[in-house]
Amino acid sequence: MPEATPPLLRAVDLGYRYGAFQALRGVNLALHPGEIVALVGRNGAGKSTLLRCLAGWFRLEEGQVDLTDATSGGRDARVVLVPDTPSFYAELTAFEHLQFIAQLHGRRDWRDDARRLLQALNLTGHERAYASSFSRGMQYKLALAVSLLSRPDALLLDEPFGPLDALSSEALWAELQRFAAEGRAVLVSAHQTPGMVAPHRFLLLEGGEIRAEGTAQELKLRYGLASLSGEDLLRAALHGEAEA
Template sequence: MSDNKIIVDDISKGFGELSVVDGVSFDVRDGEFVAIVGPSGCGKSTLLNIIAGFERADRGAVRIDGVERIGPSRNGIMISQQGSVFPWLTVHENLMFGLSGTSHGDKAGLAHRYIEMVGLAGFEAAYPHELSGGMLKRVEIARALVVRPEILYMDEPFSALDALMSLRMQTELRRILDEERHTVLLITHDVEEAIFLADRILVLSPRPTTISATFHVDLPHPRKLSDPKAQELREAILKKLGL
């Protein structure tokens, strides 16, 4: 048996005449953090949605734990750019909603623990409109993690935040991932974010997209982007992106 959590096997996808994803293959090990960078509109979200089971590929297959994926499942959670916190529920209720229908015991206690983990203790009873953008993003992350997903799919999760808050969220996410093991697939347009967080970075080509390069990030955490090795990597990735 391999320890591959996700196998992406020669995925292609188009919308009508438009060919978007063109033969993408890669594996993700259990517990690995893989970042995907690529030019705007190349097909990153399409690819992630196929892997997460929200969209069907025209060709190829996705296997999770060796089983072919045919739709979304509870063992993976998507965190996207636009967010999906319910405005009519409090922070605590949002997390409880995520837990409804799961078999976790002491749901209220679990919700509280994750609210604390993302630094929102004291805001359990607050409604989303009372929170800042960064705090909302924390609710989003807590709500995703509270169900203990094996796989975290993230589609430019921090791109709507300002630079400082985005940096803060990256640090938080890294700290949480040191506490709990998850397999993560992150799409980002931020090369530094990818270097800060990921074990491996896939660079995608323009549409129809395919993997144009793979970089391993062999740097210990917490990473410093000023590290010459990180800078070298950044240059190499930007060059691959044609920048």
């Protein structure tokens, strides 16, 4: 069970506001090695803001984020975020983006990994094209390939399934499982989750606060559901709140 090990990333009482609007409030969460967590919530619930705060893209205003990597002698864990609309170097091809990041990280054995990732994410045949000419789904897959190649300890993905077709979503899920199996952690935000997505835990974010948290089994029991997807959880939790 992933939670048996100390967390790679822990957020304590996280808060963030855009001017007068409180986007996040008292968020506490932990990401453990080998774990895939789905962060579900409606549009505007604060998912992207939370991911940006966790990745250090936004300066924290309240609370703190602790990074530890017990597997590498106390070294701080590396966190990488793939935003929902990644941008690219206009003059570099898809393969050169991978090459640039791999060489920047001093990796020598990157070519096989790069080719495998491109193939797994259905990008083979587009290596020599400029990344800026890609469709939104292809751009997301390339950003994901670059992120996976850089081997972070925790990977945060913002709405990865939105721009992807069904086959690409399956390929992405398989890659994430493979990534987590290496002892790394994944936090995926989504307002809808494809059928095959079965994360270890769900986090429901609503109004900038974590409203529900648990494994699929725990949440099914709590809300009396026969099956559990992100949409089921969202609907059940919000329905329960409305009744209360």
